[in-house]
Amino acid sequence: MTSQIAISPQMAGNTKSTMREESARYALMRRIAPALRHHMAGTLQPIGMISAILDRRLQAAEPDLNVLRENSKSISTLSRSAASACMNLITWVAPKENGVIPLHAGVEECVGMLATDLAFRGFSVTNSISTADISMPLTTLRTVFTAALIALTDTSRAPATVLLACEPAGDQTRIRITVTPEPNAALPEEARQYRALGLDDVQALADAENIALRYKETWVEMLFTSVQKDELIA
Template sequence: MNPEKMYTFLSRTSTQPDVTVQEIEASRYALLRRISPCLRHHMVRHLQPISMIYEVMDHKLSTPEPDLANLHRQADKINNFARAAMDQCLDMSTWLAPDRCDVVPLGAGVKECVDLLAASMNFRGYRLVNLTGNIALNVRRDALRMVLIAALLAGTDSLDQPANVLLNASAGDRDYLTLAMVVDRVEGVGAEVYEDGYRKLTWRDVEVLAAAEDVFLTFLDNRMTMSFAVESAPLVN
C-alpha cells in the first residue's frame, strides 16, 4: 500500500467521521457491484453437477434393464444438490438484505469472505492468507462482510504489482475483536489491473462503511486493523 494514497484511519478512541446516508448507500452499492460475479458463481456452483447427473441417468434409463437402485441413488444426489443450491441462494440474498441481528463467529465470518474473493483475487495476482484461526466470539455478520470485503478490494485496487494479503485476529479485550490486514508486495511481474466496467473501491469507501457499521479502523504503514464489537450469541427458542 502506498501511504500517500491512503486515508488516515481513526483509532477506537477517536470520533467517527461524518458520513452522509448518500455516501453509505453509494459505497454499499459499489461493493455489491464489485462482488456480484463472485456471488453469482457461489449461487450456481451446486446447480452445475445436476445436469451431469441427469445425463448419466438418462443414458442408464435407455438400457434394456436399468439398475433402479443406482438410479434412485442418483436421484438422491440431485435432490441433495438442489437443496444445497437453494440454501446457498438464500444465504447469498442476505448480502442484499442483511439482518442486523445476524451474528457469526469471527473465524467463520473471515473464512466466508476469503472463500468468496480468493479465486478472483488470485487471478489478479493477490494471494489471500487467512491466519485468523477458529475464533469463536461473535461479531455482526453484515459489519464484518461489508468492512472486510471493502478493505480487501480497496487494498488491492490501489496496487500495481502482486501481493500477499495476510489476515490475523486477536481478542484485545472482552468487548472488541481486532482483525488485522497486512499487504506485503511481491516483487516481480505486474498484477492484473482491475478493469471490469465499474469503478475501483477507495479507502473512502472503507471509511464510510466502517462508520456506518460502527467498526473502528487504524492504519500504520502497510497494516490496517478493524475493531468489531463482540456480540452475544442469539437466543434459541
C-alpha cells in the same frame, strides 16, 4: 411567490454522509456480484451433471432401476443443498437482522467469496485468524471487512501476499489486513467490471456500522465489538 426551505448545515452533512454510504454499498455489491453468480452456478452444476447421467441411463435397453433410484435421490439431496446455499448467498444482498457468526468462520466466508478473484489478480491470502470463541455481527463483517480487502487489493501491486490477523483490543477485537507486494510486483491491468473501491468507501461503511478504522496504503485495521455466542445464527 415560491417558498424556500432552509437546510441546516447538519442536515446537509447527514445527507452527504448517507449518500457516501449508499454509494459505497452499491459499489461493494457490484464488485461481489460476479462472485455471487459464480458461487450460485457452482451449487447448481452437480445437479446438471447427475441429471445428464440419469438421462443417459434411462436410454439403456434395460435400465437398472436401483441405480436410477439412487441417482434420483442424489438429485433431491443436491437440490436441497443448492437451495440452502443460494438462500445463504442472497443474504449478502438482503441481510438477516441481528445475525452473528464466529469470527474465524466469518472471515473464511468473506475470503472464500473473493478467493477466485483475488487469485486471478495475483493475490495469495494467508489467514492467521483462528479464534473460535469470538462472535461478530455477520452483516458488519461482510460489509466492512470485505470492502477493506477489496479496496487494499485494488490499489496494490501484484503479485502480493495478503495477511489477515487479529488481536484483543480491550473489550473489542482488532482485525488487520496487510498487503505485501513481491519485489517484481506491478500494477495490474484494469479487468474489473465496475469501479475500484477506495479506502474512503471503506471509511463510509465503517462509519455507518460504527466501526473504528485506521488505514495506510498497504494496511487496514478495524475494531469490532464481539456479540454473545448464544446469538449465533444457525
